[in-house]
Amino acid sequence: MTRLSQYLLPTEREAPADAEALSHKLMVRAGLVRQVGTGLWTWLPAGLRVHQKIVQIIREEMNALGGHELLMPMIQPAEPWRKSGRYEIDELFKLVDRKETELVLGLSGEEVVTTHAASMIRSYRDLPLTLYQFQVKGRDEPRPRAGILRTREFLMKDSYSFDRDADAVDASYRRHADAYAKMYDRCGLRWYLVDADVGYMGGRESGEFMAPCPAGEDDIVLGANGYAANLEVASAEPAPVTLPPSGDAPEEVHTPGTNTIESLAEFLGLPQGALSKAFPVVRQGDDEELVLLLLRGDHRVSEVKLRTVLGAGFRQASASEIEDKIGPPGFLGPVGMRDSQVRVLVDQGMLANEGGYVAGANRTDHHLRGVQAGRDFTYEAVDVRQVGPGDTVGGEPIQIEPAIEIGNIFKLDTRYSAKLGARYLDPDGKSQDLWMGCYGIGPARIAAAAVEQFADEKGISWPRAIAPFDVHLVTLGKPGSDERELSERLYAELTASGLDTIYDDRDAGPGEKFADAELLGVPLRVTVGRRSIAAGELEVQIRRGAVAQAVPLDGAVEAIVKLWRTLP
RNA sequence: CGGGGUGUGGCGCAGCUUGGUAGCGCGCCCGCUUUGGGUGCGGGAGGUCCCCGGUUCAAAUCCGGGCACCCCGACCA
Numbered sequence: 001m002t003r004l005s006q007y008l009l010p011t012e013r014e015a016p017a018d019a020e021a022l023s024h025k026l027m028v029r030a031g032l033v034r035q036v037g038t039g040l041w042t043w044l045p046a047g048l049r050v051h052q053k054i055v056q057i058i059r060e061e062m063n064a065l066g067g068h069e070l071l072m073p074m075i076q077p078a079e080p081w082r083k084s085g086r087y088e089i090d091e092l093f094k095l096v097d098r099k100e101t102e103l104v105l106g107l108s109g110e111e112v113v114t115t116h117a118a119s120m121i122r123s124y125r126d127l128p129l130t131l132y133q134f135q136v137k138g139r140d141e142p143r144p145r146a147g148i149l150r151t152r153e154f155l156m157k158d159s160y161s162f163d164r165d166a167d168a169v170d171a172s173y174r175r176h177a178d179a180y181a182k183m184y185d186r187c188g189l190r191w192y193l194v195d196a197d198v199g200y201m202g203g204r205e206s207g208e209f210m211a212p213c214p215a216g217e218d219d220i221v222l223g224a225n226g227y228a229a230n231l232e233v234a235s236a237e238p239a240p241v242t243l244p245p246s247g248d249a250p251e252e253v254h255t256p257g258t259n260t261i262e263s264l265a266e267f268l269g270l271p272q273g274a275l276s277k278a279f280p281v282v283r284q285g286d287d288e289e290l291v292l293l294l295l296r297g298d299h300r301v302s303e304v305k306l307r308t309v310l311g312a313g314f315r316q317a318s319a320s321e322i323e324d325k326i327g328p329p330g331f332l333g334p335v336g337m338r339d340s341q342v343r344v345l346v347d348q349g350m351l352a353n354e355g356g357y358v359a360g361a362n363r364t365d366h367h368l369r370g371v372q373a374g375r376d377f378t379y380e381a382v383d384v385r386q387v388g389p390g391d392t393v394g395g396e397p398i399q400i401e402p403a404i405e406i407g408n409i410f411k412l413d414t415r416y417s418a419k420l421g422a423r424y425l426d427p428d429g430k431s432q433d434l435w436m437g438c439y440g441i442g443p444a445r446i447a448a449a450a451v452e453q454f455a456d457e458k459g460i461s462w463p464r465a466i467a468p469f470d471v472h473l474v475t476l477g478k479p480g481s482d483e484r485e486l487s488e489r490l491y492a493e494l495t496a497s498g499l500d501t502i503y504d505d506r507d508a509g510p511g512e513k514f515a516d517a518e519l520l521g522v523p524l525r526v527t528v529g530r531r532s533i534a535a536g537e538l539e540v541q542i543r544r545g546a547v548a549q550a551v552p553l554d555g556a557v558e559a560i561v562k563l564w565r566t567l568p
Numbered sequence: 569c570g571g572g573g574u575g576u577g578g579c580g581c582a583g584c585u586u587g588g589u590a591g592c593g594c595g596c597c598c599g600c601u602u603u604g605g606g607u608g609c610g611g612g613a614g615g616u617c618c619c620c621g622g623u624u625c626a627a628a629u630c631c632g633g634g635c636a637c638c639c640c641g642a643c644c645a
Contacts, residue, residue, distance in 0.1 A: 013594065013606075014580050018573095018638040038637065091644075108645065142569080142643050150644075158645090196645095206645080217644080408645050440645055476604060511605035529604055539604085 002469065004504040008045050010034075011516050021215035023451040024147030026460050030519045032468070039144025039152035046520065047447075049468040049500075051155070054443040055134060057186050057465065058157050065179045067130040067159055072112045074136050078102035080111035084419050093138045105138030110416045110438060113160045117434055118422035124164055127424065127434075128172060132159030146215050148444050149404065155444065161437040164426065166204075169411050169435045173205075176409050176439045180209055184406070187446050188463020188568055190453055191406065194220050195229040197304045209407035209441075213452035216402030223393025232304040235383055236391035236398050238349045241273030241296065246356025246370035250335055253358075256365045259330025261297045264367065268358060272297040276350060276357040276371070278332035280317035283310045290317055290325050294334060294359070294373075295347045295385060302386035309345070309382045327362025334377040336362045346379040404449045407441040451521075454544065460521030461544045464567045470499040471560065472522035474513045476529035486553075487528040490538075493557045494526075499564060518543070523567050526560065544568060 008031070015025035016035075027033045032047030043051055059069065078094070081087040081104055087094075093105035106112065113131060121129065137156045144150050161172035177193065184191045189211050196208035208230055210220050221227070221234035229235070258264040265272045275297030283289045291310070295301060307313060319329055325339040326332050334344045350357065356370030373379050391398050414433040417423070422434045447466065454461040464470065473491055477483025487505070494501040502522065504513045510529070517525050527539040538556050540563065541548040551559045 010578085012579060016638090017580065020639065035637090137645095139644085143641090145639085156645090208645085405645080410645075438645085442645095474604095478603075509603065509606065511607085514605050516606090527604075531604065 002500075002502045004502060005506045007502070009516075009520070010044070011519055019147065021146035021149065021448075021452075022455055023149065023213075023215055023448040026451055026455055026519070027147060027448070030460055030521065033148055035147075039141055039150065041148055041151060046468040046502075050447050050462070050466055051443050053466045053468075054187060054446050055155070055157070058183050058441060058443065059134070061179045061183045061186075062130075062132050062157065062159060064182075065130065065175050067132045069133060070131055071133050072106070072109055072116075072135060074106050074138065076104050076106050076112055078104050080115050080420055084111050084114075084416055086111070091139045091141065093140050106135070107137055107139045108156075108438070108440065109133065109135070109158045109160065110412070110436075111420065114416045114420045114422045114434075114436070117160075117162055117417070117436075118420055121162060121422070121424055121434060123425050124427055127162055127164050128168055129162045130159055130172065131162075132157060132439075146217075146448075148448050149215060150217065151444070154442055157441045157443070159439045161439075162422075163435045163437075164424070164432070165435055166413065169413060169437050172437050173409060173411050176437065177207060180407050180409065180439075180441065183441070184209065184211075184446070187450065187466050188454075189406070189446065189449055191449075192220060192222065192228045192403070195233055196408070197230065197232050197308070204411040204413050206408060206410040208405050209409075210403035211406045211446075211449035211453065212401045212403045213449055214402060215448070215452050216404045218403055218405055219400050220403045221387055221398050221400055223398045224396035225394050227393045227398075231386065231400065232302060233308075234302075234387045234398075236387040236393045237352070238296070238299065238385070238387075239390040239392075241271060241298070241353055243274050243353050243355030243357060244270070244369070246372050250356070250359075250368035250371045250376055252361055252363075253367055253369055254365060255331075255367045258365075258367070264358070265297065268367075270358065273299075274355075274358060276333070276359045278326075278334075278360055280322050280326055280332060281306070281310075281314045282317050282321065284313045284315060289343070290321055291343045291345055292326060292332065292334060292337070293345045293347070293382075293384065294350060294379070296350045296357075299347065299349050300386040300388070301384055305386070306384040309384055327360065328364045331360040331362060331364055331366060333359035333362055333368060333371065334373075334379065335359065335368055335371060338362065344377055344379040345382045345384070346373050347385045348381050348383050349385045351381060404445055404452070406445045406449055407439075409439045410437060412436040412438055455521075456546075458515075458546075459519035462521045462523060464523040464564065467521065467523050468500075469502040469520075469522045470524065470564055471501045472517045472520065472525045473501055473503045474510075474517060474525060474527045475503070475505055476510050476513075476527065478507075482533055483528050483530060486533065490526070490528065490556070494560065497557050497561050499561060518546075524560065524564055542567065 010031040012029045015029050019025040034042045095103050134157050138153050141152050163169050191211045194208050194210050196206050219231035221229050221231055258267045261272050273296050277295045277297045279293040322329050325342050326337045356372050359368050359371040361368045417434040423431045426432050451460050475487035491503045523543050525541040532538050537550045537552050540551045
């Protein structure tokens with residue numbers, strides 16, 4: 001029973017002044033969510049219905065892939081986090097109880113589930129196994145933002161697969177990817193599965209599910225033949241650049257005061273792409289190493305790709321390190337370095353063009369013209385460039401779109417099982433590490449993405465599978481009127497037909513009721529007014545596109561049910 | 569963590585420069601009115617002006633400290 005006169009749906013005419021993202025504004029205005037503190041939100045009744053519908057879709061698909069639901073605690077002992085090496089993560093909420101025991105708020109569930117696996121999974125006969133839960137996750141985010149999009153506490157479905165070996169992990173991973181595809185399709189979203197960095201989860205391979213929309217925090221790169229990748233890791237062919245011809249050897253030129261790419265390009269009258277940019281970086285770790293990275297002057301470094309290439313974190317080299325081993329900052333190049341042992345990495349975006357680049361001469365106010373990799377210096381080719389507009393994949397220009405991350409899947413392999421001692425006996429009776437995968441999905445982000453993707457100037461337009469209600473019944477009649485009597489009957493019949501119906505029986509004007517209905521975004525609006533009675537029909541409006549149609553009163557409920565089934 | 573901004577009734581805001589009994593629109597309550605796009609008229613309720621301290625006869629306003637929240641960046645399964 002959902003009569004608006006007795007329901008909590010606090011709609012607002014104006015968005016909170018500090019809201020920026022469309023989903024943030026609309027979800028607050030439509031009375032779906034309310035803020036409690038930075039990154040902390042309450043789901044109000046109508047919003048919770050959306051959330052629960054999404055949760056149910058996810059649950060059904062998890063069960064269909066053979067997953068078993070369980071529920072693990074959100075408050076967890078710190079010890080397994082120390083063992084896994086994740087206790088130091090800044091986002092991890094740490095707490096201490098009255099006995100001074102160290103605890104954490106789970107930001108995901110690997111530590112606990114792997115601890116369980118260690119004690120409960122003994123034999124290859126117990127495998128494969130997939131466990132999942134819906135549990136609140138806590139994260140001490142450096143910057144919560146955009147309403148419900150990045151919060152410090154949120155419900156997440158996290159699942160974990162346990163297998164015998166790498167091939168079996170691949171199969172579990174594939175099954176999850178397929179299940180996720182079904183979930184997003186059922187939720188009515190536009191989405192992509194993209195290549196991604198593994199981040200602090202660690203592991204061999206990961207994929208991110210991304211819903212394109214303006215409020216997206218990430219950028220995704222889309223190209224020909226289904227190419228899709230997070231901008232952080234994307235690869236593409238750069239737009240070519242015309243280089244001046246190279247002579248037999250580099251030629252030194254006097255370039256006073258040109259210690260930036262812009263000033264040098266201007267001084268020489270060349271495009272920035274004809275210059276080479278030098279990045280001296282130090283690979284971090286026990287065996288720190290200074291490396292010189294070269295990139296086309298008009299290209300940018302992807303820090304994520306560089307980290308992958310180096311196999312470790314890195315930092316900018318200090319001025320003294322640069323002076324010591326390469327040359328004067330601002331005029332660095334691969335030829336004539338003070339220490340010829342410095343490794344030179346060349347981004348492959350530089351290698352595709354004929355001719356010679358301009359590079360620093362390792363001498364103040366001087367550069368070299370006509371420098372060619374291989375001929376003039378030895379190098380390793382790498383791909384560390386951040387792709388950009390104008391690049392191509394398979395000959396077609398790429399597209400770059402902002403997107404919300406709505407799910408993530410990882411092949412963890414033995415990264416957690418080895419550290420937490422989760423092992424099984426194989427058919428030969430030998431003890432082996434368990435092979436794992438983990439898979440996360442956030443219902444709140446699916447809701448926000450749906451709002452972003454389908455809203456119009458009047459409000460939200462939910463995909464029907466996750467709408468808070470199926471039908472929004474608006475009565476324009478006063479209590480006691482014929483219209484009201486008809487509305488009451490329709491409300492009962494619609495509800496009996498299985499449609500979740502919200503009934504606007506408030507004592508309010510038509511404009512207000514229509515505006516609220518459009519803001520809330522229920523897929524079908526049924527209006528009952530004097531007109532309806534007179535014409536013997538109802539006005540039924542499809543929210544998406546605001547298309548109205550007349551439905552004869554006779555058999556109206558059946559017609560509405562039928563129409564509803566055709567909606568996106 | 570760096571930069572910028574904001575805290576005044578449920579929401580959106582003015583007032584602060586130049587100290588003097590706190591205001592507007594919307595919403596809310598009551599009555600009448602209106603009933604297919606936030607109708608009109610009348611009456612009314614509601615505020616520790618973020619907090620603490622200071623200056624002053626007097627502080628929303630000036631000074632000091634703190635807190636909260638937002639945006640950009642860094643960061644971010």
